[in-house]
Amino acid sequence: MSLVHLNTAGAGLMSAATVEAMRGFIDGEADQGSYETELQYADLLGHGLYERAAQMLNAPRANIGLFSSATEAWAGILSKLEFPLGCRVWVSSSEYAANLIFFNFLKQSRGVRVEVIPRTAQSPLDLDWVRRHLGGDVFLVSVSHIPSCCGVVNPVEALGAILREHPAYYVVDACQSMGQLALDVRDMHCDLLTGAGRKFLCGPRGSGIAYVSNRLLGDLTLNFADLHTARTNGQVNRIDVLDARVLEIAEKSFSALVGLHQALGEYLADRERLANEAYTLLSSELARLPGLRLLCAEYRQSGIVSFVPERGTAQEFVARAREAGVNLWAGTAAHTPLLLADLPASHFVRASVGRRVSVAQVELALERIRPLL
Ligand SMILES: Cc1ncc(COP(=O)(O)O)c(C=O)c1O
Incomplete structure (x- = not known):
């Protein structure tokens, strides 16, 4: 059946071509060695993949980072942001539970006040409420574009148009919309957008994509940078690459990234x-x-x-x-x-x-x- x-x-x-692409990489690893195979795929892994993710999001390539899951990207990046004591954070009612857990930790450690943007009968985000209540102490606004429970579409572009005039960081969890809705970070005016490769993009498990704005990237406090972007003489660190890749971990499942590259190619060819x-x-x-x-x-x-x-x-x-x-x-x-x-x-x-x-x-x-x- x-x-x-x-x-x-x-x-x-995953498509047959995505599985085939991954199989080709894994066969290479088994036959010729993993590091040696990675060298052969250097252009795809270092350029082509970032280019495709950037194209999907209408973002510059330097603002794309790759992770092993959406949560690793979202929580890893936001944990490098210093939340002012007692600041306000707004979340959507569609918010994913792991995001709420993150903010609840900040409630304990930084006295952050978490508030839920109300809904109306017609919209999961009450944009009039947002206009009326947006104050200087709202430090960050986080929205799950589509929740994990059902297909409710939050109006992330309309919210972004309001927040654009305001200093609050704007974070879009696009885990359930990536690969099914057109995502344009310039239309959203967001500072962070994250998603997984395995869902509507039909890529492999163990892959996640993040867009990080220059503003957010510049404001993050780096507590670590791995050896693909940094070096040290034992005493002093030197960061060689200051784009979004500085947030990544160097060691990854490269076969998964090869599959993600293929899945992104299929999405881009088909997105009309x-x-x-x-x-x-x-x-x-x-x-x-x-x-x-x-x-x-x-x-x-x-x-x-x-x-x-x-x-x-x-x-x-x-x-x-x-x-x-x-x-x-x-x-x-x-x-x-x-x-x-x-x-x-x-x-x-x-x-x-x-x-x-x-x-x-x-x-x-x-x-x-x-x-x-
Ligand atoms: C809306 C939303 N955000 C985040 C996640 C977490 O994604 P991941 O499992 O790749 O960390 C999910 C997973 O289902 C999700 O539905």
Whole structure:
């Protein structure tokens, strides 16, 4: 039975060419040595890959850093930023739980006050509230573009247009939008944007991308720089490269980066086709079906559609769907505690559709899911 994979929000299926690219690198490592293979791929790893990530984000290449996950990028970079004692940090209601954990540590260590940007009936971000309340002590604003629980699209460009006139740092967690929505850091006016390679980009696990603005880069306090960008005589450090790569760790999974390079190439070649017919079909059909309650149906969504089944648990539903040949995911409300504070269940069923899922596959999935409700 052919499996329909509707868990792009967990990890998208890699293309055959992406797997082949990684296999070629790993074969080289096994045959000729890993460092020697890395030398052969120096241009791809040192230039081509950064160029493609930069193109995806409409950013200069020098502002791109590569990491092993979105969280490593997001938390690693923000932990180099000195938060003033007692400053205010604003977060979206879509905020990813790990980001909230980071800010809660700062509550304890720096007395940071964390405030949630309210929602309206029409928008997950109340932009009028932002205009009315933005004061000098708001040090940083953090928004998850699309939450991990469902496809709610936060208006990050409109928020950026307001914040542009204000000194607050603006951080966009684009983990669930990278590879499915057009991302332009110049339109967003953001200081940091992070995402993972494995989700809607359909790259390998163990890869993450960050854009860091010159302003943020200049304001970070470096507590370390690895040997690809720095050296020392034993007494004094010298930083040779002061672009976003100074935030990276030198040792990486280079085979994963070769796969990410291929996945980015496929995305860039295909990005005109971003409007996803398959997603529209899935979300409109699920909205029509009885026996389930859709999450956040009042907001515009993209890529992810989630629901709570009326009978049985989400975990049971997902297990039965897998037996019927459909990969869904039992998402946990704990990963977006603000948005799902009132959810009367600990888990929900999450279906997510990227560029590489066809309309015919969604039709097949719907045929298999309908009898389970
Ligand atoms: C919105 C959001 N941010 C951050 C992350 C963390 O990404 P990673 O697992 O690559 O660290 C996720 C993961 O699902 C996510 O959905």
